[in-house]
Amino acid sequence: MPQTVLITGTGRPIGLGFNMVRRYLEHGDRVLATVRRPSEALDALRAQYPERLDILTMDLASTESVNAAAAQAAALVPCIDLVINNATTASPDCMKELPDFNPDYIAPAVDVGAVGPLRVIKAFLSLLRRSEGTALIVNISSEAGSIGRCYRTFYLDYGVEKAALNMITKTLHNYFKDDPKINILCLHPGWIRTSEGSEAPLDPYEHAETLRLLFASRQNDKEGPIFITHTGEAYPW
Numbered sequence: 001m002p003q004t005v006l007i008t009g010t011g012r013p014i015g016l017g018f019n020m021v022r023r024y025l026e027h028g029d030r031v032l033a034t035v036r037r038p039s040e041a042l043d044a045l046r047a048q049y050p051e052r053l054d055i056l057t058m059d060l061a062s063t064e065s066v067n068a069a070a071a072q073a074a075a076l077v078p079c080i081d082l083v084i085n086n087a088t089t090a091s092p093d094c095m096k097e098l099p100d101f102n103p104d105y106i107a108p109a110v111d112v113g114a115v116g117p118l119r120v121i122k123a124f125l126s127l128l129r130r131s132e133g134t135a136l137i138v139n140i141s142s143e144a145g146s147i148g149r150c151y152r153t154f155y156l157d158y159g160v161e162k163a164a165l166n167m168i169t170k171t172l173h174n175y176f177k178d179d180p181k182i183n184i185l186c187l188h189p190g191w192i193r194t195s196e197g198s199e200a201p202l203d204p205y206e207h208a209e210t211l212r213l214l215f216a217s218r219q220n221d222k223e224g225p226i227f228i229t230h231t232g233e234a235y236p237w
Helices: 016-026 040-048 063-076 103-129 156-176 204-218
Strands: 004-007 030-035 053-057 082-085 135-140 182-188 227-229
Touching (some): 016 204, 103 156, 103 182, 135 204, 156 182, 156 227
Parallel strands (some): 082 135
């Protein structure tokens, strides 16, 4: 049965979000794709699927912007069955260690990468509750957000951002625990080639299908692990 899917951070053709949009459209679903700025690639994709792809402009750092996008979505669709919080950010100092790192980059990263998804979940919650089945929220996290597996001496902004996103996910999982309408998890998606020249082993388009199938398998599963890998296995917090 076709779903209505909201995906954030979808503007880059090489990115995971854009390729998730492609996969859900190819599967026959309705997609609401959000971007912070216009994307020619996404516009071209909408020309292919004018009846099933809508593009929403949304700044995750702005509650007002997220709420406006949710109001726009409510005028387009009766419900949302799946939210994929894919949008993220990293500062220019992401790869720097303490002596060269500007701590002022951490708060903005957390605001976009952790508080941003929380804004989305809150703003779109009424649409999620209208799903005929159990609506699923997937927060795209990272192994960089694992405190138990932390080994780097850098990623001070990105790692904190993802660790915060994991805490938000776990807290909301507690909140939705007895709610049959809402399920939530966070995902370490693996190392994906989302930049030119990357040596990452996973192709974003091929991997997007792996994730689509994984999310379908977890839609109604509220008993499985909450922080998972792309194989569905538990990952340490």
